[in-house]
Every structure is written in structure tokens, then in C-alpha cells.
Amino acid sequence: MTARVALGLRVIDLVGSRLDPTAPVAVGTIARELAVPLSTASRLCAELAGLEMLAPGEGYGTYRLGRGAIRLSGRAAAPSAPAVRYALTRIAQETGETAFLAAPAPRGVRVVSVVESPWTLHAPAEVGEWAAGRSAIVQASERGVQTTGAQTIETTAGKVVEVAAPVFGPSGDCVAVLAVRMPVYRAKRGARQAAAAIVTARRIVEKALAAAPVRQTPAPASTPADGASALAAALSILFHLADGADALVGTARAVGLRADRTRRLLESCVRSGLVIEDPDGGYRVSWVVHGWYRAAAPRTLVDEGAPFVARAAHETGACAFLTILKGMRSFTLVEELAVLGEGLRMREWLGRPHPIVGSDGGPTLVMDLRAEELAEIFPSRHTPQELDGFLERVARVVRDGVLSIGSIEEVGITSVSAPVRDASGTVAAAACIVGATESVTPRLPEFERAARELAARVSALLV
8 A cells, every 4th residue: 555655646746747737647648657557547646636636637537736736835845935036046146047946856856946047048947857967966966965075066068067066954965956057158257156156045045944943742633644545644744744844753643643654654755755754764845846836836827817817907997917036037927908098008018027126016026035135136237226215115015915106117107016925925926907107096995905806816826
């Protein structure tokens, strides 16, 4: 039975680790990938769908990642998500190149978070991508414990240079890898700059991990899980460990399982690659899980968020947008444009980046970062006065949960934005409603309420 548990967890990982885990994958494909009979894969997928770890796809016999898996992914990433975002954004700002975080897995090393380079010619990385060959991130991940010597590793493959360094957890083992990719043409000076930025950023993430609260002795589970199926019981363990590492005894007590059954299920979780046994004997969820919710979010925002954006635009008679953060730029994923006055038209922004200063949702997109962190990564081309004004707007949206501002660059436009939060609890997008100032100002409470409602509806899609 424990072998079936490990196989079931590998099914979840297989579906969740794709570049787009929201796209349906056929049961036959899953069976071939895992080298199991079609009937076995079909039964496992059906059970996992019942547990919300998978969801039926549009076509017969297809599945995509379920809401339960997205919640698990976000919960596991929550303690480190703000530090990871700040660290990657800082690296990207200092180098101008693609910065990313990867996590060791049984089959290799997988990318779990990315901040893209703004350059036209760049070396990309994608969430869900597997590292190849003897790349820098593969070699960095093999440093199982902290060692002396060079802090970063540099490799070249084709026209791409990769620089990487391991991130160590409180137990001293490698939990992830921070890295930069750049075209070889910019590496002569850029590789040295990337190495310095990575070392600094690594300390940021490691400091956040060291500061994570120590798990207290859990109370016994109110509903014992010993009567649950093996797969359901294993998922109870995963959700418990997503909130922080724990030992065997604490885990058994928290989920209501006998110690011997908990041990067997933990061994299955470790074999699947979703749980890591630390050197001190504790167990934690692997960082490979962190990529699931991040990879699912963009497609979910576009496919499932668009109807809510259209509804908000219709109800307010204004334009509505969903924007995400790319580096220190906002990027429009979804838009619904309305006529703002006779002879007037709003320019299309779909698929276009915009500097964070002057962006309708800019302050909202970075509201999770502290003022001193924003000052560190604020684009240097802007003046101290512009920074102060931007920080004031960030403070307002943090305080009020919604931000109304007149356009900095164009007279006559007012925008209202509210934060869309993902499964980790961090801001994933800004819900923006934009209209002519003469129409928005007298109806400001209505527009703010509409922005909050749009943000809440879209947030519910991501958790």
C-alpha cells in the first residue's frame, strides 16, 4: 500500500511540475511517464480528483492540477515567498538578467520561481523547467551541506552563462539554488556582478528561513486520520508539514495516526520526492512543490479571471485590468476596455510592460515589500522625490487595502486598484479599474468597492 501512496504522490508531482499545470494531461500519458498500467493510473487519478489534488480536464480521461495541490503548494511556500520575491527581484535589478530559484528533486533540479530579464536578447528560465546536464544549478544543488570554498558556480552551455549558489536551510542542507542566466556576450563583466548579487540574495533567503517560527508541540488531531485511506492519510501529513518541519512523533500526533503508520507513510512521501528527511531527523516538504501554484497562476488569471474583469468593467462603465509584476514593471495580463467619453478611447495595454512608477497597480503589486527593500530595488533613474511619493502610495494601499490615484503621466485618468493574493498569501496581481477622473471621483466609494470585489473573486481562483 505504501508503494501505491508514493506512486499517487508522483502523479500529483508529474501533473503539477509541467510548465502549465492547468493544461489537461491524458491518463495514458501519465501511465507512460510513470511506467504503470493504464488501469492503475486511471484509478489513482480518480482518487486524487476526489481528494482535490487533481481536477478533471475538459476532455474525457484528462486531468489537471487540483485546488488542493495548489493550496498545498502555496502553504509550503508561504514562509519563504516574500523573501524569495525580494531576493530574485534584487538580483534581476542589479544584473538586468534572468534571476531564478530552483529546487533539488529525485529526477534532477527544477525551477520554482523566476524574475525575467527585461532585455530583448536574454537567457530565459521557466517555472517547471528541469535543469540539464552539469549546469551550474545542478552542481550547486549537489552541495548537500555547507562547505568552504567558492560560494558560486559558473557554467557555459551554448550561448548561455549560468551562475548559481546553494541556499542552505537551518539544518545546514541545500534546500534550493539561486541562479542567474545571461547571454555569453554580456558575461565578461556580468558574471562577476551576478555572483556578488547571488551571494547577497542568498543571505536574505537564509535569514528568512532561520527566522521562521519554531513549530510548537501540536495538539492531537480533532479527527483521527487512522481510518482514512492511505493516500488521504499521506496528504494529511503533507499539509501538516507544509506549515513547517516536524518530527515523526509530532506529525503522528497532529494528524491522528499511529506512529508506525506515520513512519511508513513518511517513507512513501520521501520516496516520491515531495518530502525531505533532514539531517536532524525531522521532515519537511520539498521546495519542488513551491513551483506548482506559481506555474498555475498566470494561466488561471487569464482563463478564469477574464469573465470577472469583464463583469467589473460592465458594472462600473470603466476599463478593468489584471496586472502582474515582472521585475520592477507591471505587465497587463487581462483587460476589458470601455468607452470613456464621446470621441475618447483607452489605449490597449494587453501584453505590454510598464515601469512600476506611474503604473495603475504598481504600488499594489509591491505592497508586500518593506520600505527599505523597495528603496534598495527602486529604479535608479528616478529621483528621491519620486521614491518618496511611491512609498507613500504603497503605505496607503497597505493601510486601506485599496488605492485610488490620479495618473502621474496623464491628466484626466484615475485608477483604483486592490491586491489579488495567491495560495501563499502574497500579492500575485493587481485588480485595476480605470476611468475618466470626472466619472470616477464622484463615484469613488463605488469604484473602490468594485476593485475590492474583483480582487476577491480573482483571489478565490488562485487558492
